[in-house]
Amino acid sequence: MAAPGNIPSPASDTGYRSLIGPLLLPTWAVIGIFMVLPVLLMAVYSFLTKEFRGGVIWDFTLAAYDQFFVTRGLFGDEPAQIEWTYIAIFWRSIWQAGLATILCLLIGFPTAWFIATRPAQTRGLWLFLITIPYWVNLLIRTVSLKFLIRDNGPLNESLMGIGLIDGPLPLVNTNLAVQLGLFYSYLPFMVLPIYAAVERYNFALSEAAADLYASRWATLREIVLPVVKPGIIGGCILVFVPSLGAFLAPDLLGGAKTFMIGSLIDEQFKGSQGNWPFGAAVAMILMTLVLIVILFYARAQARGVTR
């Protein structure tokens, strides 16, 4: 999938120069009206006053951000202190997403390398096998995983069948299940960008290193990893960013103790318990985090190009 970064340079003009406006107008109109404008509006909403039963009152306030960061006790009359509830949810989301990224990298890099070093005839088939889950409905994949790992599901049954465990492993509703869900959901996102990088890798570099008595693993560490780094960073972003805001894996595989940002936002827009300005504020904070990650990536890429 697209990593933001390098813009391909335009080919020579073949008569479309005078049409730039009309050709780009639909893109600007659609994405501008139905994405940029809504995000700006969401930013405004995060500073509005909540109305019960969902919706807002147009009175500007910092109440939503105050609710996120500050607590004044149950009755609001104690001195202001840092509110840890929501920060804890963000922190859990960040480490769950980070761990999923590391696990995906540990499995994804060898897989990408292995596929990229297959002969041309079989490489397409391996790649095809990785691509299919990438395009299978994420909801269905998550439900399937839940079916597999539930208390009396096939995994536990067969583990008990071979006598490895006595009772079912309580996987569902744990952080481990959510972790497994994130890892499973976004694993193909890691393999594909790394594959693209390894495919362009010049193996003569490895041969040169081997000629100079570098061990296999030293070659991997000193030569291969620095060269394919853009692909690795791209894969990490593609796993980390959607994991951070994931909704399906924590919602279906987790429970109350495994709450993540996605569920927190979702809850603010459901029924009478909702709080739209607070939901908008949480979404703003999530988006800010993601933008920081992407900026970091863009800078790393820019450095890679100049190197």
Added chain:
Amino acid sequence: MKGVRHYPGFLALTILCLVVLYAPLAVVAVYSFNGSASITEWGGFSLRWYADVFTGPEAARFGQAAWNSLTLALMAATTATAIATAAALAMLRAGPFRGRQASFALINLPLMVPEIVIAVATLIFFSTIGFTTGYLTILLAHITFCIPFAYLPIAARLEGVEGTYEQAARDLYASRAQAFRLILLPLLMPGVISGWLLAFIISLDDFIITNFVKGAGMETLPTAIFGSVKQGIKPNIMAISTLMLLVSVLFVTAAYLVNRKSRQAPATKWKSS
């Protein structure tokens, strides 16, 4: 020669990767043929849950949801592909221009903003302008996030087609419209088809954004499945899942074949001869 490419253990990890990716899907596909009404016990091979999908008590609900999903995906993919093709022409065939970088960022924006944020923002937007949530809001949201997915393969293809073919056509007095229709569009077709297929699958796939903007009473296949799964995984859900899995596999295979064919496209043939 082969030595530097080989790392011990990488094959094992690749197989582990594939097992992780396929095991849950395979288990559900197998259990969708379970003759028993229980999801735990195996009651012999049977197609009863597939029959249940089409004739059972939930058939009408899932049928309507499937129809909504299908028509939405058709319209969203087609519109997004048309918009993305136009954008790709401007981005790659008009030379450098002011606002090119901004346009590139805009096209990729739906890929960079987390889905749940898009969902919240879209809901707030439609509710503020007093737009009733439902079919049309879902369609507009889908068109928007499908644009980058349609754009990627089209732009990749367009980059690979040199401008010389169109210039030759123009030199031979073809109008700009003729040069596009008779020369560029046929060369671009594999990219356009791949882009359309990806946009279609992405639209069919979407749960989070649809769930936020759909409003009461309106369902697509993913939201209907989600609602049903919340009360426990039932055998008919496994049959539906397996059918959707099959659709995805067919689409990916189609995209794969189109891409493979495009490698032998005239553009490359002419170049080499």
